[in-house]
Amino acid sequence: MHMLEVKNIHKSYCKVEILKGVSFTMEKGETKVIIGPSGTGKSTLLRCINQLSPPDKGEVWLDGEEVTNPKTNINKIREKIGFVFQDFNLFNHLSALRNISIGLEKVKGIEKEEARKRALEELHRVGLDAQAQQYPAQLSGGQKQRVGIARALAMDPDIILFDEPTSALDPELIGDVLDVMKSLAGKVAMLVVTHEMGFARNVADEIIFMEGGVIVEQGPPKEMFTNAKLARTREFLGRIGALYGEEETGG
Amino acid sequence: MGLETIVTSLPRLLDGLRVTIGLTVFAVCLGTILGLLLALGRSYGKRALSLFINLYEKIFRGIPLLVIIFIIYFGPSQIGFNLDPFSAAILSLGLRSAAYQAQIFRGSIESIPEGQISASYSLGMTKIKAIRYVILPQVLRLSIPGWSNEFTILLKDTSIAISIGVIELMRQGRYIYVREPDLALAIFLLIAFIYFLLVITTNKSLSYLEKKYRMAGYQTEAHR
Numbered sequence: 466m467h468m469l470e471v472k473n474i475h476k477s478y479c480k481v482e483i484l485k486g487v488s489f490t491m492e493k494g495e496t497k498v499i500i501g502p503s504g505t506g507k508s509t510l511l512r513c514i515n516q517l518s519p520p521d522k523g524e525v526w527l528d529g530e531e532v533t534n535p536k537t538n539i540n541k542i543r544e545k546i547g548f549v550f551q552d553f554n555l556f557n558h559l560s561a562l563r564n565i566s567i568g569l570e571k572v573k574g575i576e577k578e579e580a581r582k583r584a585l586e587e588l589h590r591v592g593l594d595a596q597a598q599q600y601p602a603q604l605s606g607g608q609k610q611r612v613g614i615a616r617a618l619a620m621d622p623d624i625i626l627f628d629e630p631t632s633a634l635d636p637e638l639i640g641d642v643l644d645v646m647k648s649l650a651g652k653v654a655m656l657v658v659t660h661e662m663g664f665a666r667n668v669a670d671e672i673i674f675m676e677g678g679v680i681v682e683q684g685p686p687k688e689m690f691t692n693a694k695l696a697r698t699r700e701f702l703g704r705i706g707a708l709y710g711e712e713e714t715g716g
Numbered sequence: 717m718g719l720e721t722i723v724t725s726l727p728r729l730l731d732g733l734r735v736t737i738g739l740t741v742f743a744v745c746l747g748t749i750l751g752l753l754l755a756l757g758r759s760y761g762k763r764a765l766s767l768f769i770n771l772y773e774k775i776f777r778g779i780p781l782l783v784i785i786f787i788i789y790f791g792p793s794q795i796g797f798n799l800d801p802f803s804a805a806i807l808s809l810g811l812r813s814a815a816y817q818a819q820i821f822r823g824s825i826e827s828i829p830e831g832q833i834s835a836s837y838s839l840g841m842t843k844i845k846a847i848r849y850v851i852l853p854q855v856l857r858l859s860i861p862g863w864s865n866e867f868t869i870l871l872k873d874t875s876i877a878i879s880i881g882v883i884e885l886m887r888q889g890r891y892i893y894v895r896e897p898d899l900a901l902a903i904f905l906l907i908a909f910i911y912f913l914l915v916i917t918t919n920k921s922l923s924y925l926e927k928k929y930r931m932a933g934y935q936t937e938a939h940r
């Protein structure tokens with residue numbers, strides 16, 4: 466049994482089919498990177514997985530439970546699926562610490578003092594001990610995103626979905642966020658939509674190339690970068706590598 | 717002499733002031749609780765509920781307060797159900813204020829980015845929890861300026877309760893100047909001054925509240 470199984474997902478918005486049958490699986494602790502042009506349905510796919518936008522057709526299974534089954538308690542499942550957003554979506558009225566502890570308290574029912582302690586540990590893990598009492602508007606983009614990651618981590622999920630976690634950041638702030646993500650590799654499964662080819666190459670167990678609502682090609686980074694089967698994949702990797710400043714991307 | 721009469725009548729006016737404050741407090745509580753429920757119902761409720769609330773708001777904003785008061789005070793007595801003037805005034809002021817406050821709260825609800833809800837859900841919160849712990853605290857903070865505006869309007873509008881015989885500030889003033897018509901202007905000015913003081917002090921305390929609960933770095937709209 467796979468930890469995560471995504472089976473033939475279809476999703477339309479206003480009669481336009483965005484996802485046209487996407488299937489893949491993930492194992493415990495695995496890191497997969499999804500790449501692909503903008504508008505291809507990468508965000509939609511992630512939102513289908515945790516049911517923020519339920520798919521029209523297809524199934525998602527996590528730990529042998531059918532996430533897409535209407536009878537499943539989706540709130541319980543979402544505790545096991547962390548989500549890190551492109552524009553952070555931190556709770557504006559709460560300090561960094563409270564952003565992290567609120568889920569522990571109000572969802573997991575952990576007692577306030579214990580939740581606080583755990584939140585501090587998560588902040589430490591992402592290198593933000595000093596920012597505990599600061600509010601989102603007082604944090605830099607990179608710090609916000611690290612709080613976002615800590616907030617997801619605190620729930621002790623099986624998998625974290627990252628939707629372009631560094632796309633909204635100034636270039637000099639991207640490194641810190643990627644470092645935190647690297648440090649998580651192997652400890653929690655990560656499904657990461659990103660254009661950061663360095664991360665994809667060095668951290669991912671597999672790269673999934675999506676275009677036009679389907680998976681075009683997937684494979685280990687080495688194979689994808691040096692000898693992708695399809696010309697389209699090679700072309701995209703070449704272009705994205707040039708754009709995002711990763712040294713040679715091969716191909 | 718006049719001045720003497722004014723001084724001896726001060727206790728009367730203070731009695732009236734107490735009733736005015738009573739009307740304000742009860743009506744504001746009713747208006748805020750109902751207004752919040754209406755706003756949440758309109759934003760998160762089913763379509764039928766949303767339409768019904770929309771209608772409620774239109775009706776109560778479309779009728780003069782005096783007419784609302786008369787309907788609520790005299791209406792029930794025609795079917796043998798007597799409402800005392802004080803309760804009728806509170807009900808009228810509160811129901812109307814709810815319609816305006818619902819608009820204020822809904823404006824705040826709509827200004828909260830969709831991502832706040834998505835983030836709440838992604839942690840496993842139910843809709844109720846997301847509203848309770850993420851949306852509502854932000855809505856209340858964002859609503860303080862509009863809410864204090866509505867509060868002062870309601871405070872001043874309690875004076876209309878004189879029309880159904882509530883013995884509030886205006887009515888107590890009337891008792892005095894009916895006996896000494898020469899003092900009418902002085903009494904009006906005194907009453908005006910009392911309202912003015914009341915409004916100024918409540919505005920001051922509310923803007924203190926606004927500053928205290930302002931989300932750090934998160935600008936709320938200025939006082940209207």
Ligand SMILES: Nc1ncnc2c1ncn2[C@@H]1O[C@H](COP(=O)(O)OP(=O)(O)O)[C@@H](O)[C@H]1O
Pocket residue numbers: 478479483502503504505506507508509510
């Ligand atoms: N909530 C929505 N309503 C309507 N259309 C949407 C919605 N979300 C996404 N889309 C459309 O779906 C397509 C894919 O979007 P998205 O999943 O965000 O792509 P990507 O993340 O790969 O850039 C886009 O054309 C977008 O306009």
Ligand SMILES: [Mg+2]
Pocket residue numbers: 507508509628629
């Ligand atoms: Mg996207």
